[in-house]
Amino acid sequence: MNILKILNFTNQSQKRRSFVKMFLLSVAAIAIPGRSGSQEKPKKKSGWLLADGYDATEHLWGMGVNINDCIGCGRCVAACKEENNVPRLPFFFRTWVERYEIEANGRVSVSSPNGGYDSFKPELSDKQTIRSFFVPKLCNHCDNPPCVQVCPVGATFKTVDGVILVDSDYCIGCRYCIQACPYGARFLHPVTRTAEKCTFCYHRITKGMSPACVENCPTQARIFGELKKGASPLVRFKRMHNINVLKPNLNTEPKVYYANLDMEVS
Amino acid sequence: MEDIVQHLTPLLKEVSGYIFPNEIELHWGLLIVLYPYLTGLVAGAFILASLVKVFNVKELQPTYRMSLLTALAFLIVAPLPLLGHLGHPEKSYEIFLTPNTSSAMAMFGFVYAWYLMAVLLLEIWFDYRKDLIMWSRKEKGLMKWIHKLLSLFSSDVSEKAIRFDKKSVRVITIIGIPSAFLLHGYVGFIFGSVKANPFWSSVLMPIVFLFSAIVSGIALVLLIYMIVTPMRRKPIDMLCLNKLASYLFYVMIIDFSLETLDFIHRVYESEESIHIISELVSGKLFVSLVVIQVLIGMLIPLGSIAAAKIFKLPDELKKLIYFVAAILVQMGIFSTRWNVVIGGQLFSKSFRGLTTYKMTFFGLEGFLVSFIILIMPIVILYILFKLLPPWDEARQQVT
Numbered sequence: 001m002n003i004l005k006i007l008n009f010t011n012q013s014q015k016r017r018s019f020v021k022m023f024l025l026s027v028a029a030i031a032i033p034g035r036s037g038s039q040e041k042p043k044k045k046s047g048w049l050l051a052d053g054y055d056a057t058e059h060l061w062g063m064g065v066n067i068n069d070c071i072g073c074g075r076c077v078a079a080c081k082e083e084n085n086v087p088r089l090p091f092f093f094r095t096w097v098e099r100y101e102i103e104a105n106g107r108v109s110v111s112s113p114n115g116g117y118d119s120f121k122p123e124l125s126d127k128q129t130i131r132s133f134f135v136p137k138l139c140n141h142c143d144n145p146p147c148v149q150v151c152p153v154g155a156t157f158k159t160v161d162g163v164i165l166v167d168s169d170y171c172i173g174c175r176y177c178i179q180a181c182p183y184g185a186r187f188l189h190p191v192t193r194t195a196e197k198c199t200f201c202y203h204r205i206t207k208g209m210s211p212a213c214v215e216n217c218p219t220q221a222r223i224f225g226e227l228k229k230g231a232s233p234l235v236r237f238k239r240m241h242n243i244n245v246l247k248p249n250l251n252t253e254p255k256v257y258y259a260n261l262d263m264e265v266s
Numbered sequence: 267m268e269d270i271v272q273h274l275t276p277l278l279k280e281v282s283g284y285i286f287p288n289e290i291e292l293h294w295g296l297l298i299v300l301y302p303y304l305t306g307l308v309a310g311a312f313i314l315a316s317l318v319k320v321f322n323v324k325e326l327q328p329t330y331r332m333s334l335l336t337a338l339a340f341l342i343v344a345p346l347p348l349l350g351h352l353g354h355p356e357k358s359y360e361i362f363l364t365p366n367t368s369s370a371m372a373m374f375g376f377v378y379a380w381y382l383m384a385v386l387l388l389e390i391w392f393d394y395r396k397d398l399i400m401w402s403r404k405e406k407g408l409m410k411w412i413h414k415l416l417s418l419f420s421s422d423v424s425e426k427a428i429r430f431d432k433k434s435v436r437v438i439t440i441i442g443i444p445s446a447f448l449l450h451g452y453v454g455f456i457f458g459s460v461k462a463n464p465f466w467s468s469v470l471m472p473i474v475f476l477f478s479a480i481v482s483g484i485a486l487v488l489l490i491y492m493i494v495t496p497m498r499r500k501p502i503d504m505l506c507l508n509k510l511a512s513y514l515f516y517v518m519i520i521d522f523s524l525e526t527l528d529f530i531h532r533v534y535e536s537e538e539s540i541h542i543i544s545e546l547v548s549g550k551l552f553v554s555l556v557v558i559q560v561l562i563g564m565l566i567p568l569g570s571i572a573a574a575k576i577f578k579l580p581d582e583l584k585k586l587i588y589f590v591a592a593i594l595v596q597m598g599i600f601s602t603r604w605n606v607v608i609g610g611q612l613f614s615k616s617f618r619g620l621t622t623y624k625m626t627f628f629g630l631e632g633f634l635v636s637f638i639i640l641i642m643p644i645v646i647l648y649i650l651f652k653l654l655p656p657w658d659e660a661r662q663q664v665t
């Protein structure tokens with residue numbers, strides 16, 4: 001299978017190429033000689049390490065999260081940082097865990113110290129907490145992703161198997177996608193100075209493994225899998241629970257599905 | 267990595283409520299405040315010049331060429347803050363090579379290029395062509411050659427050619443007005459179309475941007491006119507100044523109405539985000555929004571210009587009032603940009619907390635660089651005034 005096709009690049013880059021040609025002809029003054037070679041970049045793309053025989057058209061990936069099962073241990077956060085080389089600083093996360101505490105008087109307090117990396121200390125105040133739960137967060141791999149829409153150079157893109165990725169060779173670091181993501185799922189990597197976020201561990205899932213966070217969750221609060229195949233655990237998960245997504249009113253159509261999500265979570 | 271830790275760690279303590287962990291870093295800083303400010307001045311100055319041409323406002327003739335050159339000087343600098351804020355400025359050409367057609371930002375290069383090449387430079391060239399030829403005929407040495415070069419070595423000053431120049435200027439002006447609207451309205455769209463951010467997301471955003479741009483452009487030309495004319499030891503033309511002030515006043519009324527409408531609309535609809543936004547406006551943004559933008563930058567100048575007109579004050583006092591009002595307006599518009607860009611990032615998209623922006627002094631995103639970028643157009647304008655004197659006498663000399 002052609003990598004280009006997998007990444008859905010062909011069409012776009014052709015469209016782009018003819019557009020570019022027209023543009024270069026009409027406004028020759030802005031053309032930068034010798035640069036048009038960057039058009040060929042997608043062809044050389046090998047960074048995604050697609051395993052032989054992986055056919056993206058046969059998959060559509062998603063994730064389920066069962067709030068009731070999450071114990072806030074933060075193992076997923078640590079595993080993600082380890083797996084994806086995310087800076088070990090409290091400002092950069094591909095996934096993080098939030099704690100919600102709902103008090104008797106209706107007050108809600110949310111916290112996520114260091115993204116939940118070090119798990120949560122029990123709250124020792126005299127708050128009258130009536131309900132408390134943990135919510136793991138990550139990129140929702142929106143089916144209608146605002147981050148893809150706004151990226152000026154097309155560095156953020158949607159693969160045919162439904163994963164939203166950032167091509168760091170292309171990313172110019174304008175940060176528009178970070179502004180456009182309603183979930184705070186993105187950050188600018190302090191060293192590469194390009195946009196980053198959860199990839200569903202694309203390098204793993206295309207080899208038939210599950211994402212690092214899913215692998216490391218001790219309670220299986222995260223379920224990863226196929227959305228198109230009837231027999232997949234994710235489809236079953238969606239059938240068995242009342243499912244919600246985050247900020248449904250924004251019509252981003254997330255592919256991370258939460259079971260037992262409280263209305264306070266946004 | 268070290269500096270980012272140093273920069274961000276103290277901010278952790280400044281957070282109130284809950285923000286997403288990735289939101290500690292504020293992504294668009296002072297440079298992005300400058301960008302809409304600068305393009306706004308360009309669009310505003312150009313629209314002023316166009317008004318003179320299209321509606322043939324005789325009183326404003328002395329500011330026509332001045333406005334065009336002002337627009338050019340600021341337009342040349344406008345892309346710098348954008349480039350400076352990129353993580354990878356060296357890759358910015360990708361915007362031209364592989365633009366993503368659904369991205370508002372990708373259109374920047376094209377709108378900019380169109381405006382610079384097809385509108386501003388052409389209009390200036392046609393307007394100055396005859397003068398350039400006449401100047402170069404009289405002059406000697408370097409200036410002769412500069413003017414010859416700028417006229418692109420054309421030499422036809424026949425009546426027919428001059429008529430053609432005039433006609434071209436008119437046509438370009440007519441294309442130019444929607445282009446100027448596009449240039450700045452589109453900057454508003456960059457913010458207004460971000461549905462993730464309720465503070466930005468508004469259809470009114472491009473229109474508010476546009477009118478505040480015209481306000482800032484007129485105020486800037488007024489300032490330049492009032493500073494440059496005495497420096498040339500010429501009398502200030504009160505007719506011209508009064509007209510400028512009237513225009514400024516009317517456009518400010520429109521701008522203010524639009525902003526009020528936006529405000530009322532938000533409060534009335536009272537959406538999910540209203541709590542966090544009102545916390546923001548009554549807290550961290552109070553000084554820059556309520557005090558500087560609305561009171562100092564809008565109400566006081568409006569009131570004082572109105573007073574100057576109603577009470578028929580003596581010219582000297584009027585001049586003083588206009589001058590101060592125009593400076594206040596500039597402050598106001600700058601903080602308008604600040605409040606949109608920075609203010610819009612101070613609250614979390616969880617709508618549960620606020621963060622802080624800490625300006626640095628050094629560094630690309632720091633105060634110093636922004637200050638230099640703000641000074642640059644003034645230097646460029648000085649050079650342009652030397653090369654292409656916009657004064658009426660310069661024009662009359664040759665005829």
Ligand code: SF4
Binds near residue numbers: 138141147184186
């Ligand atoms: S969650 Fe954010 S980063 Fe992920 S696809 Fe949606 S908009 Fe893009």
Ligand code: SF4
Binds near residue numbers: 150173174
């Ligand atoms: S930061 Fe990179 S990925 Fe994000 S919008 Fe800009 S160029 Fe695209």
